[in-house]
Amino acid sequence: MTEPVVFRWHPAVVTAVEALTPWVKSVRLACDLAKSYRAGQHVDVRLTAEDGYRAQRSYSVASVPDGSGTFELMVEGLPDGEVSGWFSEVAAVGDTVELRGPIGGSFSWDGPDGGPLLLAAGGSGVVPLLAMLRRRAQAYPEIPAALIYSARTRAEAIALAELEARDRAEPGFSLHLTTTREDRARRVDADLVAAAMARLGPPGRVFICGSNRFVGTASDLIVAAGVAPGLIRTERFGA
Amino acid sequence: MVTRGFVGRRQPPETGARLPPGQYLTQDFPILQIGPNPAVDLATWRFTLREGARPITSWTWAEFEALPRTAWHGDIHCVTKWSKFDTDWEGVSIDDLLAAAGIAAPTGYLLAESYDDYSTNVPVADLLGGRAMVATRYRGEPIHPDHGGPARLFVPHLYFWKSAKWVKGLRFTQEDTAGYWELRGYHMYGDPWREQRYIGD
Incomplete structure (x- = not known):
């Protein structure tokens, strides 16, 4: 680990949303960060409201790089979840959010x-x-x-x-x-x-x-x- | 870049003013660490100051507990976005620790080192003037191992990964030397009010 890792925000477009369980949705996001990452890492997701207010949370990535240029996140809709609530109730194909990462070298495997x-x-x-x-x-x-x-x-x-x-x-x-x-x-x-x-x-x-x-x-x-x-x-x- | 349909949950103004950018308030006390809690035995516990590889001085648990104590009340901020308000900690300030060792800080930087081989770097100036301690009590009780007991570094004005759990010593370094997370992309300084989460922030 000689080169310092630099994380910047990148746009990501929702390409699929699917219910996995009564509480958990699979969300697939196309993003140029998804070319290369390790199994077990997470990404930060940032949402921005009309007036510039922002919220961000971390989500583990369920997918592995497969040439599709996408991340699959599995988001549990928590009661009062500010970001997870948007994913479970609003997110639809074509929506844009921002991502940075992938983050977390310690909890990852290859x-x-x-x-x-x-x-x-x-x-x-x-x-x-x-x-x-x-x-x-x-x-x-x-x-x-x-x-x-x-x-x-x-x-x-x-x-x-x-x-x-x-x-x-x-x-x-x-x-x-x-x-x-x-x-x-x-x-x-x-x-x-x-x-x-x-x-x-x-x-x-x-x-x-x-x-x-x-x-x-x-x-x-x-x-x-x-x-x-x-x-x-x-x-x-x-x- | 506006996210369609995202409104957000605004904090009341009195909360918002206490929250650094990108943080949310939690009533819980989440736990983050790289592995299992290390087994730390108070009978063999030692806290050691080092300059590079050279030990300067060290304390047993009984000796450490006899040092002057400092209490602190306020808010803590984790890089994973939670903040917790009105926490109470007690321990030995770094000022008192250096005074007990009979030294001034020999360099401008140090690495806090832990029993689980975790380390994190902090400028010495950020630890002096009552701004940091080696904490041994939380809300008046011994710190639970889940939260870094028996002793953890406590630097509340920086993101909480700088407050190394299960700390066993401070190693003074000539240069600002990256610790465990800093080698993995986390910010060298980690000021929550400037949102210094990662290198380049």
């Missing part, structure tokens, strides 16, 4: 970083990890990977169809889903971590993303399972 890759996600924390799985499938299918995913319900699990299809189709990838608000509700626990690690073997890279509470619990469980803390990278949101 094949040369190696594996096996142990991923743990709570709720919408799955988005940057989905990008890592997409990158793996695109270019490094030989690297083993496992995803522990805690969602409230199956209906609220983001990209569940894609993840289950990958679990069926991709040798070396296993999905370990648990739901916390359905029959047989269960939170992430030592047995789930043990099951993922039994399939995966000792991980070489670990990424954990979700709420503070989820990340704290999952980090402790994974360290208790014998993984060196220095292998673990975390990203937390909310309170």
Whole structure:
């Protein structure tokens, strides 16, 4: 890292909007920043009102560079969300926002970083990890990977169809889903971590993303399972 | 560039005046860090001042707790856009730390170094005159490990990534030397009122 990274605002045009779950929308944005980025990174989004008032927030990128020149964001419509509210209620194809980034070298992965890759996600924390799985499938299918995913319900699990299809189709990838608000509700626990690690073997890279509470619990469980803390990278949101 | 249909949620004027540009007010206390909380044992904890590689002086936890204490009340601002108002911190000011070490700052810059191998750079002038401390209490209680306890650097007039969690020492450097996030594109200084989030801002 000898050259300093400089982030500037670039226009981005909405090219697709699709509901993924009752609360989460996939938003695809065409932007010249989307030529090259690493799985797991995020972008800053800036919206500007008629009178010049601005708001900005950070969103993880779900996509990987694929030649389309677009980013896919997965935005959860939070109650009172100033920017997420615009995405969930207003955004339509052709709208323009501003982006800068991609940002975040620490919470990102590419094949040369190696594996096996142990991923743990709570709720919408799955988005940057989905990008890592997409990158793996695109270019490094030989690297083993496992995803522990805690969602409230199956209906609220983001990209569940894609993840289950990958679990069926991709040798070396296993999905370990648990739901916390359905029959047989269960939170992430030592047995789930043990099951993922039994399939995966000792991980070489670990990424954990979700709420503070989820990340704290999952980090402790994974360290208790014998993984060196220095292998673990975390990203937390909310309170 | 106007975003179609975006109105925004304006802050009341008394809130707006306290919010640096691009920030929003939160009542929560979000947590941001690069990895798991490091295990920090007070029995072996030490806080060390260094000039380059050379140790100048160090304190055990008991010795550190016996140093003069400073309280601070006010607002903190994170580069990820949240600000939190009316927070209360207590610890040892950098002025008192240098006085206890019996030295003046040997250089104009330093790196705060942490138990998780995080580091961040700050000009020494920004740490003197009561503007910064090594905090050991939040709202009168020991700082929870999630928020950087047992001790974190506390520099509230800069973005909060400069307030290194789980700090174990200050290393004086001849030049302004980029720390962990600064090597990854974050601003060398980080003034929230000038919105210095990233290099080039």
